[in-house]
Amino acid sequence: MTPEHASELNARVCALAPVIPVLVIDDAALAADLARALVAGGLPALEVTLRTPAALEAIREMSQVEGGVVGAGTLLTDKDVEAAKEAGATFGVSPGATRRLLDACEANDLPLLPGAATPSEAMYLLERGYSVQKFFPAESNGGVPTLKAWGAPIPQVRFCPTGGVSLQNAATYLALPNVLCVGGSWVAPAAMVRAGDWAGITRLAAEAAALPR
Ligand code: 3PG
Numbered sequence: 420m421t422p423e424h425a426s427e428l429n430a431r432v433c434a435l436a437p438v439i440p441v442l443v444i445d446d447a448a449l450a451a452d453l454a455r456a457l458v459a460g461g462l463p464a465l466e467v468t469l470r471t472p473a474a475l476e477a478i479r480e481m482s483q484v485e486g487g488v489v490g491a492g493t494l495l496t497d498k499d500v501e502a503a504k505e506a507g508a509t510f511g512v513s514p515g516a517t518r519r520l521l522d523a524c525e526a527n528d529l530p531l532l533p534g535a536a537t538p539s540e541a542m543y544l545l546e547r548g549y550s551v552q553k554f555f556p557a558e559s560n561g562g563v564p565t566l567k568a569w570g571a572p573i574p575q576v577r578f579c580p581t582g583g584v585s586l587q588n589a590a591t592y593l594a595l596p597n598v599l600c601v602g603g604s605w606v607a608p609a610a611m612v613r614a615g616d617w618a619g620i621t622r623l624a625a626e627a628a629a630l631p632r
Contacts, residue, residue, distance in 0.1 A: 422521070422548030425530035429551045432488060432510050432532075433579055433599035435464045438589065438627040441492060441581060441604045442467050447476035449612055454481040454489070456617035457606065460624020466512050466602060468492040469499055475506040482507035494531070497523035504529050512581075512602070514555050516544060532579060536560050538569060541576050551577050551599065558583025563591045570597040586626060593632035600632070 433439070440457055444450055444467060454465060463486050467478050470493050481489045490510035491503030500523040503511055511524055516533035524531035534555040535541040544552055554566055557580035566580060580592050581602030592598050606623045 420525055420528040420530060422525065422544075423550075425524065426549050426551040428530040429510055429532045430577070430599060432464045432490070432530075433551065433577075435488060435600075436462045436628050437593055437600050437630040437632045438462055438606060438624075439464045439466050439490075439579065439581075439600055439602045440606045440624070440627075441602050442477075442607055443470055443604065443609070444468075444473050444477040444612075445471050445609075446613075447473040447480055449615065450477035450480040451484055452615065452617055453607060453612055453620065454484040454487045456620040457624045458484060458486045460606075460621040460626075461628030462606065462624045464488045464490065464510075464600075466490045466492040467508075469494065469503065475502055478503065478506040478508050482509075490532075491529075494520060494524070496520070500524050500527050500529055512553055514553075516540070516549075521547060521549075535576075535578075538573065541569065541573055545573065545576050550575055551579075553602065554578040554580040556582030557592070557601075558588070562588070563595065566592070566597060567595055570595060586630075589627070589630050590632075593630055598632075603627075 491508035492512040494513040514534045534553040584603040
């Protein structure tokens with residue numbers, strides 16, 4: 420898959436809702452219910468981070484949930500890419516980008532939303548063909564003013580800011596012309612997942628889905 424095609428596909432993923440939930444899943448047995456709760460609230464695109472032993476099984480479970488579009492986050496290596504693809508992930512997200520990781524995603528037909536934290540990184544990715552990128556870590560990297568400033572010289576790159584984004588600040592990101600959607604973990608707090616509070620998570624998702632953009 421070319422980087423251009425990957426960007427096109429990820430622009431569509433980002434268009435599904437204002438927020439992509441970033442999920443750290445400890446128990447794959449809860450994954451399908453969690454996905455159903457988020458989809459019911461209006462958040463179909465889901466990023467499962469490959470940070471727990473349960474992550475790949477969770478992707479498998481969530482991929483069966485109707486209406487869900489499940490991606491794998493925290494892709495660091497080519498092995499991660501192969502495992503994510505095999506588990507059924509339909510998109511990938513990485514905190515940064517290495518040539519090897521980009522090669523692996525392109526070779527495995529996994530559309531990657533690659534992370535950038537500086538203009539040079541955004542330019543490197545754009546040069547390669549990635550016009551849709553993740554801005555990470557958004558808040559500690561200067562947040563809205565930084566991304567707004569990047570929009571002047573490189574308006575052709577559009578972002579999904581992630582890291583420190585919350586219900587309180589999401590709307591200010593979404594108002595920027597170079598922001599397609601935001602990513603955040605606040606819609607699926609670990610305690611609510613552990614407690615199986617699916618109605619509560621659907622409420623958080625609905626609140627996020629209603630954010631203007
Ligand atoms: C992450 O990689 O954990 C994401 O950036 C989520 O960050 P958040 O927990 O601040 O939403």
